Amino acid sequence: MQIVEEIEGSGGLGGLARMTEAIAALETRRTELIAQLRSQRLASWEEIGQACGMTRQGASRRWSQQAQATSFGDAAAAYRRGRPPYPESAVDWLVPGTARSALDLGAGTGKLTQLLAARDLTVTAVEPLAAMREELVAAVPGVEVLDGSAEEIPLGDGTVDSVVVAQAWHWFDAAKALPEIARVLAPGGTLGLVWNIRDHSVPWVAELDRVLHRHTRQEIDTTPSIGTPFRLVERFEVRWEHPLTRAELLDLVASRSYVITMPAADRDELMHQVIELLDSHLDLRGRRKLSMPYVTRCTRARLT
Numbered sequence: 097m098q099i100v101e102e103i104e105g106s107g108g109l110g111g112l113a114r115m116t117e118a119i120a121a122l123e124t125r126r127t128e129l130i131a132q133l134r135s136q137r138l139a140s141w142e143e144i145g146q147a148c149g150m151t152r153q154g155a156s157r158r159w160s161q162q163a164q165a166t167s168f169g170d171a172a173a174a175y176r177r178g179r180p181p182y183p184e185s186a187v188d189w190l191v192p193g194t195a196r197s198a199l200d201l202g203a204g205t206g207k208l209t210q211l212l213a214a215r216d217l218t219v220t221a222v223e224p225l226a227a228m229r230e231e232l233v234a235a236v237p238g239v240e241v242l243d244g245s246a247e248e249i250p251l252g253d254g255t256v257d258s259v260v261v262a263q264a265w266h267w268f269d270a271a272k273a274l275p276e277i278a279r280v281l282a283p284g285g286t287l288g289l290v291w292n293i294r295d296h297s298v299p300w301v302a303e304l305d306r307v308l309h310r311h312t313r314q315e316i317d318t319t320p321s322i323g324t325p326f327r328l329v330e331r332f333e334v335r336w337e338h339p340l341t342r343a344e345l346l347d348l349v350a351s352r353s354y355v356i357t358m359p360a361a362d363r364d365e366l367m368h369q370v371i372e373l374l375d376s377h378l379d380l381r382g383r384r385k386l387s388m389p390y391v392t393r394c395t396r397a398r399l400t
């Protein structure tokens with residue numbers, strides 16, 4: 097109670113604003129603490145729920161998305177090794193030829209940043225997790241890499257021609273991210289979203305997904321609606337294959353957010369099942385070099 101009085105000070109509107117700010121900071125810290133407890137497997141959702149005065153389901157529903165969004169740092173190196181890049185035709189489509197600058201938002205280890213940097217563009221990468229930024233700086237030297245989030249982009253108003261979000265839109269709070277992206281875009285600028293989706297029409301990929309989804313399933317909307325102030329929402333898809341080794345396929349699995357945040361025993365069991373599949377499936381066994389088929393799905397919208 098004494099702390100509350102200290103924050104509130106002499107009360108009034110100023111006191112209310114200080115309290116609101118303090119509550120928001122505490123809420124952020126609580127989310128970080130829960131993410132840390134989960135990623136280091138120091139507490140179960142049951143225990144976290146109890147500590148927060150909630151049921152297990154309530155706590156996991158409220159925080160598991162955030163805990164997973166902040167989990168990538170724990171597997172940043174596996175992410176860089178195992179995750180695919182994006183096909184050039186998708187990058188061509190996402191970033192108009194007239195753009196002079198591009199922001200890679202939720203840039204991770206720089207899979208897309210690298211492709212943007214190879215073009216005639218001034219590229220900025222924004223990524224909230226330090227471990228991912230470290231991998232990014234090493235992989236794509238010379239690009240401006242900033243700590244920030246989609247909800248608070250550390251750039252001035254109207255400063256970029258194109259914002260691109262690769263494999264990350266589903267982690268953002270769209271209601272806050274959309275106006276923030278509109279703020280940093282120059283008039284007529286574009287927002288591009290892209291996801292690499294494993295092609296389940298290939299039998300061994302369908303089998304791999306059955307193994308992964310035995311443990312958990314992450315539903316992602318890869319054709320999200322983009323509202324005002326954006327217009328001219330367009331879609332584009334391209335099929336391609338990413339060559340990878342057996343070890344890289346295991347990294348691909350290990351770098352999935354729901355795998356990173358799994359209890360250690362479940363994760364070991366899952367990795368064991370993937371190795372079994374690699375050893376037994378007719379299309380995979382004995383092969384050191386594989387090829388993962390993808391459908392890359394893109395959305396593009398223009399700022400009015």
Ligand SMILES: C[S@@+](CC[C@H](N)C(=O)[O-])C[C@H]1O[C@@H](n2cnc3c(N)ncnc32)[C@H](O)[C@@H]1O
Binds near residue numbers: 165179223
């Ligand atoms: C699946 S990774 C994709 C990384 C990279 N764009 C790529 O294509 O490889 C998702 C990334 O989004 C980041 N992220 C999660 N929530 C975010 C937010 N609210 N704002 C910005 N980035 C966020 C994560 O830290 C992570 O690096």
